[in-house]
Amino acid sequence: MTLGWSLFVLVFAVANVAGAGALILWFSRARTTEGATTGHVWDGDVEEGNNPMPRWWLGLFWLTIIWGIVFFVLYPSFGEWSLLGWSQTEQYEDEVAAAEEVYGEIFAAFAATPIPELSSNPAALSAGRNLFVNNCATCHGSDARGARGYPNLADDEWQWGSAPEQIVATITNGRTGVMPGFGQRFDDETIDTLVDYVQFLAGRDVDAARVAAGETQYRSFCSACHGPTGDGNPILGAPAFTNETWLYGGGASVIRDLIVNGRMGQMPAQEPLLGADRVHVLAAYVLSLSGQE
Ligand code: HEC
Ligand code: HEC
Numbered sequence: 001m002t003l004g005w006s007l008f009v010l011v012f013a014v015a016n017v018a019g020a021g022a023l024i025l026w027f028s029r030a031r032t033t034e035g036a037t038t039g040h041v042w043d044g045d046v047e048e049g050n051n052p053m054p055r056w057w058l059g060l061f062w063l064t065i066i067w068g069i070v071f072f073v074l075y076p077s078f079g080e081w082s083l084l085g086w087s088q089t090e091q092y093e094d095e096v097a098a099a100e101e102v103y104g105e106i107f108a109a110f111a112a113t114p115i116p117e118l119s120s121n122p123a124a125l126s127a128g129r130n131l132f133v134n135n136c137a138t139c140h141g142s143d144a145r146g147a148r149g150y151p152n153l154a155d156d157e158w159q160w161g162s163a164p165e166q167i168v169a170t171i172t173n174g175r176t177g178v179m180p181g182f183g184q185r186f187d188d189e190t191i192d193t194l195v196d197y198v199q200f201l202a203g204r205d206v207d208a209a210r211v212a213a214g215e216t217q218y219r220s221f222c223s224a225c226h227g228p229t230g231d232g233n234p235i236l237g238a239p240a241f242t243n244e245t246w247l248y249g250g251g252a253s254v255i256r257d258l259i260v261n262g263r264m265g266q267m268p269a270q271e272p273l274l275g276a277d278r279v280h281v282l283a284a285y286v287l288s289l290s291g292q293e
Contacts (some may be wrong), residue, residue, distance in 0.1 A: 006079020013077050017068055024061045027053050034215035107277035110284075115164035123213035128285025131278055135270065144289050148249055148264055154289045157245040162290065165285040172276070176270035177237035181262030182221065193217055195256045201241040202250065203229035237265075 001009075015287040018113040024175065032050045075228055078167045110124045116204075118124045134140055146152040159177065160170045167250040182191065197214025219228065227239040232240030239247050248254055271279050 001080045003079075006081065008079070009077040010081075013072060017065060017072070020061075021065055024058055024065070028041070028058050032066065033227045053229050104277075107275075107281060113275040114289060115168070115280065115284045118277075118281065119288040121284070124281055125285055125288055128281045128288075131274070131282050132285055135274065136282070149247065149263075151247055152245070153286050155244060155245055156290055157240065158234065158290075159232070159239050160237050162287075163265075164283060166234060167286055168279060170267060171279045171282055171286075172269065172271040175237055175265075175267040177263070177265045179225075179238075179258060179263045181260060183260035186217075186259075190217055191256060191259055194222070194259055195252050198230070198241050198246065199252065202244060203242070 001018075010125050013126075023256075025159050034053055034202075036050045038048045038050045040105075049235055060176055072078060074082060074084050075086055081230075106127070110118060110121075110127070113121065113124070133145065136144075139144050140153055141150070144153040158166075160166055160175050193210060193214040193234075194217055196206050196210045197218045200211045200214065218230075225233055226232055226241060227238070230241035232242075239245075244250060246254075247265065270282070274282070
């Protein structure tokens with residue numbers, strides 16, 4: 001916390017407690033006497049009393065204020081200043097360090113085993129599954145089957161490559177797939193031809209004349225990334241079209257939207273959060289899932 005913010009918090013904290021104290025003082029001064037009334041009368045004879053506040057009651061208020069001040073001094077309530085020097089961040093870091101002491105060795109041992117071997121080690125897979133549920137399932141689903149825009153990790157198709165080093169690189173540094181949009185460059189007819197051609201590459205029935213027209217365009221504008229036969233390129237993360245596994249969906253309108261507007265799917269880097277050893281175990285876990293479908 002910067003000095004400015006600490007001062008800001010301090011001023012408000014002190015003003016608050018002082019204000020509460022002043023209020024109690026004001027009420028403590030006996031401004032009425034026992035048996036006094038406000039003068040309000042209901043139903044002819046029901047009067048509203050105006051007795052002074054009982055001393056024990058006011059005493060309780062003073063106790064809460066004293067308790068508050070003790071707490072303020074011990075814990076960081078005046079910005080960053082506190083007697084105990086305790087902070088949430090430090091407590092968190094201590095707990096992480098304590099956990100690292102317990103689990104660090106286990107993961108270090110897993111990290112010494114090559115990934116293909118690790119991917120059939122039940123203890124490593126069980127640890128990998130826990131890590132996956134906590135860190136990856138929000139996007140890829142707890143069964144790793146993904147959703148639109150989030151790849152299915154349980155199938156046998158890989159956008160960024162299935163070699164252990166490629167999976168480790170994906171998880172470590174994250175990935176950004178850049179599919180440029182062609183809406184500005186092409187007229188509707190050209191885009192429709194390309195939609196047909198992508199469907200042809202996926203093995204669907206497409207009119208031969210449309211295929212011939214699409215092939216020319218495809219070779220000029222798409223094959224550099226998606227490959228001449230549409231088998232993709234793991235270096236760029238360009239998906240293959242030669243199967244019915246789609247990242248964004250295989251309907252003609254979805255394919256059309258992709259070509260017109262482009263897309264930039266992003267997998268965030270996980271290594272800064274998890275460390276290399278856990279990434280290693282996760283890669284083994286992901287590898288063990290592939291081909292389950
Ligand atoms: C914020 C969402 C998000 C989180 C969290 C996330 N991912 Fe991803 N992941 C993605 C997206 C999106 C892609 C596809 C990137 C693209 O379009 O190129 C992806 C791609 C991948 C791929 C590449 C798949 C392929 O076919 O090549 C792997 C492997 C992967 N993620 C594993 C993981 C693991 C393991 C974790 C947890 C440690 C994780 N992801 C956490 C969103 C996420
Ligand atoms: C610069 C390289 C590049 C070029 C050129 C390119 N693409 Fe892509 N394309 C990609 C990448 C990378 C992705 C994945 C996007 C993501 O991960 O979000 C993609 C995704 C797609 C998808 C979605 C596939 C799925 O599984 O859902 C379609 C369809 C597509 N491209 C068609 C085309 C067509 C047609 C052309 C030519 C007009 C083309 N692309 C040109 C890189 C490229």
